[in-house]
Amino acid sequence: MERKKDDVLALGNEIVSEGLSRGIDDIEVYYQDVDSQEVVIEKNDLQLPKADKYKGIGVRVCKDMRIGFAATNDMETNSSKNLLDEALILAQNSPPDRNNVFPAKANLSEVKDIYDSEGAEIELNNLIEISKDFMTEIKKDDRVMVESASFSANIINNAIFTSKGISSQYQKTFFSAQALSFAREKELVSSFDIEYLASCFLQDLSIKKSAARLRDKVVASLGAEPVESFKGEILLTPFAAVSLIMRPIVFAINSENVQNGISPWKNKLTERVSSNKLTIHDDGTEAGGIGSKKFDREGVFPEKFTVIEKGILQELLYNSYTAHRAGRKSNGRAAGGAQSTPGISPGNLIVAPGKKSSKDLIKDIKKGLLVNRYSGSVDPVSGDFSGVVKGGELIVQGKRKQPVREVMISGNIYDILDQIIGISQNREDIMNYKLPYMLFSDISITGKDSLN
Amino acid sequence: MELKEILKKVVANRDEWLELRYHKRTSLDIEVKNGRLREATRNILSGVAIRALVDGCWGFVSTSETSYAGLSKAVSQACKSAKEAAPLKKEKVKGLASLPAKKEKVDFARSNNQQKETSLEEKIREIRQADNLLQKAGEDIIASQVSYSEYQDEKIIVTSDGIEVEITDPKCDVGVVAYGVKDSQQERAHVSKSITGNWTELFSEKSLADLVDEAVSLLRQRLTAEHVSGGEYQVILDPALVGVLAHEAIGHTVEADFVEAGSVVQGKIGEQVASELVTLVDDGNAAGAGRTLVDDEGCQADKTIIIDKGILQNYLHNRESAFKYDTEPGGNARAFTYRDEPIIRMTNTYIMPGKSELAEMIEGVSEGFLLKGMAQGGQADSTAEFMFDVLEAYKIEEGQISHPVKGITLTGQAFEVLKSVDAVSKDFALDLGRGYCGKGQPAKVDAGGPYIRCKLMIGGQQ
Numbered sequence: 001m002e003r004k005k006d007d008v009l010a011l012g013n014e015i016v017s018e019g020l021s022r023g024i025d026d027i028e029v030y031y032q033d034v035d036s037q038e039v040v041i042e043k044n045d046l047q048l049p050k051a052d053k054y055k056g057i058g059v060r061v062c063k064d065m066r067i068g069f070a071a072t073n074d075m076e077t078n079s080s081k082n083l084l085d086e087a088l089i090l091a092q093n094s095p096p097d098r099n100n101v102f103p104a105k106a107n108l109s110e111v112k113d114i115y116d117s118e119g120a121e122i123e124l125n126n127l128i129e130i131s132k133d134f135m136t137e138i139k140k141d142d143r144v145m146v147e148s149a150s151f152s153a154n155i156i157n158n159a160i161f162t163s164k165g166i167s168s169q170y171q172k173t174f175f176s177a178q179a180l181s182f183a184r185e186k187e188l189v190s191s192f193d194i195e196y197l198a199s200c201f202l203q204d205l206s207i208k209k210s211a212a213r214l215r216d217k218v219v220a221s222l223g224a225e226p227v228e229s230f231k232g233e234i235l236l237t238p239f240a241a242v243s244l245i246m247r248p249i250v251f252a253i254n255s256e257n258v259q260n261g262i263s264p265w266k267n268k269l270t271e272r273v274s275s276n277k278l279t280i281h282d283d284g285t286e287a288g289g290i291g292s293k294k295f296d297r298e299g300v301f302p303e304k305f306t307v308i309e310k311g312i313l314q315e316l317l318y319n320s321y322t323a324h325r326a327g328r329k330s331n332g333r334a335a336g337g338a339q340s341t342p343g344i345s346p347g348n349l350i351v352a353p354g355k356k357s358s359k360d361l362i363k364d365i366k367k368g369l370l371v372n373r374y375s376g377s378v379d380p381v382s383g384d385f386s387g388v389v390k391g392g393e394l395i396v397q398g399k400r401k402q403p404v405r406e407v408m409i410s411g412n413i414y415d416i417l418d419q420i421i422g423i424s425q426n427r428e429d430i431m432n433y434k435l436p437y438m439l440f441s442d443i444s445i446t447g448k449d450s451l452n
Numbered sequence: 453m454e455l456k457e458i459l460k461k462v463v464a465n466r467d468e469w470l471e472l473r474y475h476k477r478t479s480l481d482i483e484v485k486n487g488r489l490r491e492a493t494r495n496i497l498s499g500v501a502i503r504a505l506v507d508g509c510w511g512f513v514s515t516s517e518t519s520y521a522g523l524s525k526a527v528s529q530a531c532k533s534a535k536e537a538a539p540l541k542k543e544k545v546k547g548l549a550s551l552p553a554k555k556e557k558v559d560f561a562r563s564n565n566q567q568k569e570t571s572l573e574e575k576i577r578e579i580r581q582a583d584n585l586l587q588k589a590g591e592d593i594i595a596s597q598v599s600y601s602e603y604q605d606e607k608i609i610v611t612s613d614g615i616e617v618e619i620t621d622p623k624c625d626v627g628v629v630a631y632g633v634k635d636s637q638q639e640r641a642h643v644s645k646s647i648t649g650n651w652t653e654l655f656s657e658k659s660l661a662d663l664v665d666e667a668v669s670l671l672r673q674r675l676t677a678e679h680v681s682g683g684e685y686q687v688i689l690d691p692a693l694v695g696v697l698a699h700e701a702i703g704h705t706v707e708a709d710f711v712e713a714g715s716v717v718q719g720k721i722g723e724q725v726a727s728e729l730v731t732l733v734d735d736g737n738a739a740g741a742g743r744t745l746v747d748d749e750g751c752q753a754d755k756t757i758i759i760d761k762g763i764l765q766n767y768l769h770n771r772e773s774a775f776k777y778d779t780e781p782g783g784n785a786r787a788f789t790y791r792d793e794p795i796i797r798m799t800n801t802y803i804m805p806g807k808s809e810l811a812e813m814i815e816g817v818s819e820g821f822l823l824k825g826m827a828q829g830g831q832a833d834s835t836a837e838f839m840f841d842v843l844e845a846y847k848i849e850e851g852q853i854s855h856p857v858k859g860i861t862l863t864g865q866a867f868e869v870l871k872s873v874d875a876v877s878k879d880f881a882l883d884l885g886r887g888y889c890g891k892g893q894p895a896k897v898d899a900g901g902p903y904i905r906c907k908l909m910i911g912g913q914q
Binding site: 039042043044045046047048049050051052053054055056067068069070071072073074075076086087089090093094095097124125128131132145147148184189191192256259260261262264339340341375376377378379381382384386387388406408410446 | 476485486488489491492493494495496497498499509510511512513514515516517518529530533534536537540541542543572573576580594595631637638639640682709712713714791793827828829830831833834835839841859861863911
């Protein structure tokens with residue numbers, strides 16, 4: 001879908017010029033438009049076809065080191081003058097802060113494979129067909145129930161214009177499929193399980209494979225039994241690792257949390273934070289990456305760097321504010337859109353693969369659990385976690401014994417990172433993460449016996 | 453032409469059943485972290501949501517275009533998508549519960565807002581002062597965060613069956629987070645509050661300084677508290693946790709769309725699902741953050757009795773499910789912004805107070821816990837199985853509160869828990885913190901009740 005690039009350029013430049021003429025020190029205009037289509041399935045039936053067109057603009061101003069931000073999607077009645085007025089009022093009521101700086105212009109280069117020109121032509125009836133394919137595949141076993149599923153296509157245009165001379169645009173496509181399902185056989189009900197697919201290219205969504213995998217997972221968890229408490233190994237699937245492992249790590253490597261003193265890794269740069277089996281890179285420009293972009297929320301190129309190298313913390317995520325406060329340059333991790341001020345988030349977090357397959361890692365387990373999904377709390381500040389294993393399987397002497405239910409795991413995330421004893425060679429893409437299976441030793445597993 | 457007239461004209465020109473909802477949200481967010489004004493933003497999000505019902509299938513389009521031509525085009529798209537999707541839909545929408553045709557203007561604010569509006573300058577100043585107070589509360593405080601959000605919704609709903617409603621809905625909330633350290637162990641504690649109303653009403657009972665004191669006191673308890681062993685215990689839940697249980701673990705299972713999907717209460721109307729001490733309601737008229745006097749289908753809010761003295765009485769409905777179940781909708785069809793379609797949501801969900809005194813309830817516990825508030829979050833399935841982590845907890849030994857404990861996670865099946873209730877206190881509070889519920893889209897809700905005594909599984913970390 002072709003955008004009117006010149007119109008956006010004219011609008012951005014007009015606001016920047018208007019702001020400068022009013023004596024504002026720095027102005028940043030962030031523009032975003034999104035065309036979305038979605039088909040929603042509920043209770044095994046098509047529920048709703050949806051479409052949304054959004055176009056919005058956010059203006060951030062800095063005057064005398066004071067920042068103000070205003071945003072609108074009402075482009076007709078809210079003129080650029082109104083937005084500048086609103087942002088200025090907020091700036092006038094804000095305290096000065098010497099770290100309120102906007103980044104200088106730097107070279108930006110196009111990122112490969114984040115726009116699918118063919119996929120961008122998708123129409124709603126194509127999504128309806130995709131949802132039909134998914135349902136046909138998953139319902140090949142009539143014990144499987146689809147609680148909810150959605151299939152969406154998004155065409156996104158981002159643009160930024162600043163008084164420092166940054167003026168750039170890029171387009172991106174984003175296709176996703178997600179489903180929540182369970183199996184029922186007479187009185188037996190499995191736990192819920194989830195499949196999530198996302199790609200910048202429509203043809204890369206392997207819908208039928210995903211439906212088959214979800215079907216097999218929920219059917220396999222039928223007849224789950226409680227187990228006794230024990231201390232043993234857990235093998236986290238990539239999906240379970242997102243909530244249990246990666247989110248606390250993202251909190252810990254956020255430079256704002258480090259500077260505010262609430263990250264457990266606040267003084268840990270160049271120090272050991274995990275087992276030497278763990279290496280993580282953050283690549284904001286990976287070809288085809290869900291988290292890839294030409295520029296971050298402030299117009300900075302999202303460079304690639306190593307976060308953890310064999311257990312040693314190497315780098316944090318910075319935006320311009322935290323970078324200036326640390327006396328360095330931003331590494332392009334400012335996050336957000338036209339309706340928000342820049343936060344901080346990773347590009348594509350990629351965990352380096354190990355040498356064994358996940359199947360071989362299972363063979364290494366003496367007594368432990370395969371954790372398909374984790375439903376519980378993780379406090380990123382203390383690292384304490386405690387929650388229920390969903391779709392879990394008991395593994396004894398390297399063999400998958402039985403699906404389990406009513407099993408809890410608990411401990412401290414930052415402590416157990418040192419207990420990683422295996423990383424799989426095979427990895428999965430889940431949103432902006434590329435993750436292997438991860439094997440941990442000595443985890444407290446609370447079974448039914450301890451709950452009585 | 454006025455926008456309302458444009459909406460009416462667009463609806464009048466089509467044969468299909470249509471619902472057009474103009475929804476403008478003007479919001480203000482202020483956040484101070486560690487002395488830094490992290491956020492001071494104003495935002496306008498406005499547009500029109502269009503729902504078309506064609507051949508028994510819905511089509512939904514949202515657009516920021518508000519011209520007659522733009523809306524006519526979007527309506528055509530909604531009708532086309534519904535028509536295209538209809539052949540795949542197995543169970544067609546057979547009808548909608550009828551609502552009386554009406555023209556009205558409704559303001560959800562509790563008072564007539566005669567108080568002087570607090571200025572932006574004053575709000576920023578007070579939030580910075582609160583953050584400063586928190587930072588200086590002691591050497592054990594390592595970080596602080598105070599955040600405030602407000603929004604004012606203006607809506608115009610016009611449908612093919614004669615509904616013309618104009619709504620004004622002001623909501624605001626505040627959160628205070630204290631971070632601390634003791635013996636190299638970091639902890640955080642938060643307190644929050646949300647209401648339907650403005651800044652003055654938000655702080656009418658507790659000032660920002662009071663909330664800071666609460667957060668600091670809570671943090672210090674968590675820093676000194678001990679971990680506990682897991683097991684089944686007799687516990688007393690405070691109004692905040694009762695609210696979490698009522699909303700997350702019970703309330704979602706009685707939303708008619710979840711019932712249709714096979715939730716645990718399907719087919720159980722008239723059955724005993726809880727102790728006879730338990731009466732649970734959803735009430736859009738109550739003065740909580742979930743106040744919804746008229747919902748996004750234009751339906752008047754009702755007080756829906758979900759459980760009456762232990763007996764399951766009603767599910768929560770929108771117009772579609774109410775028609776199917778041959779009942780009246782109670783004002784539970786809600787959409788968060790114009791980009792969201794109305795779905796079945798709770799409003800203010802609570803357990804009615806009982807007759808017991810809290811002190812007597814504590815005296816009746818030989819070994820158990822007094823549990824208050826939710827910490828990081830919770831989850832519940834449509835089976836009513838839930839997991840919540842607890843913010844504040846005290847061991848009860850031989851009828852006496854002994855010492856603070858932490859790291860408690862509650863799990864169980866909510867209806868089994870409600871069946872185990874043997875005492876319900878006279879107290880009552882709506883207290884769901886900042887009051888956001890997620891179900892594909894957010895909604896402002898509230899929940900609460902009295903203190904209840906029941907049996908629960910606790911997962912500890914010892």
